[in-house]
Amino acid sequence: MTTRTDHAEISMLVDRFFKALDNRELTADRWRGPFMDDVRMETPLGTSQGADAVRATEEALERYERTQHIAGGVLVDADADAGAVGASVSWNALMTHVHRAATLQERGGDADPLFAAGGRFEAVVRRTADGWRFSRIVVRPIWTKGRPPVGVDVQ
Structure with missing residues (x-):
């Protein structure tokens, strides 16, 4: 059973994960903070595991x-x-x-500068000696607005 403290720590893990995404802090050499070594990530761009999952995330974010x-x-x-x-x-x-x-140049003068999505994240976390860590993350988009980057096919 999780306690209120566990819930607060796990919520902070989610917040730190999103902050790391936006600050580009999830890099191949700095990825272990929020993740188990064998983390599995399932996104509209594909499924990957461990360090490959972090590299795939890093590459996806570099498109923006x-x-x-x-x-x-x-x-x-x-x-x-x-x-x-x-x-x-x-x-x-x-x-x-x-x-x-x-991307905007390739699409022309009236291109939308934003690609937005709303959805649900589903994850499994494990308690470690260093605190809670993600062992699995699944991204489930519900809606999108705009177009993804050139050359990206969102499943």
Whole structure:
């Protein structure tokens, strides 16, 4: 069972994860903070695991000039299979992406500078000696507005 303290720590993990995305702090050499070594990430761009998951995230974010990820409604449920060491987490997300100048140039003068999405994140977290860490993250878009970067096919 998770306590109020666990819920607060897991909510902070979600906030730190989104902050790291927007500040471009999830790089191949600095990724272990919020993740288990074998983290699995499932996004509209594909599925990857471990360091490859972080590299894929880093590459996806490099397609944009800036991003803003906002999380809300974080729900934490104890994972009965994992006892006191794991929990399922879900939250709503608004994700705004500012296109690079090259994308706008390629699309012409009336191109929308933003690609936005709303959806749900579903995750599994595990308690470690260093605190809670993500072992799995699934991104489930519900809606999008605008177009993704040139050459990107969102599933």
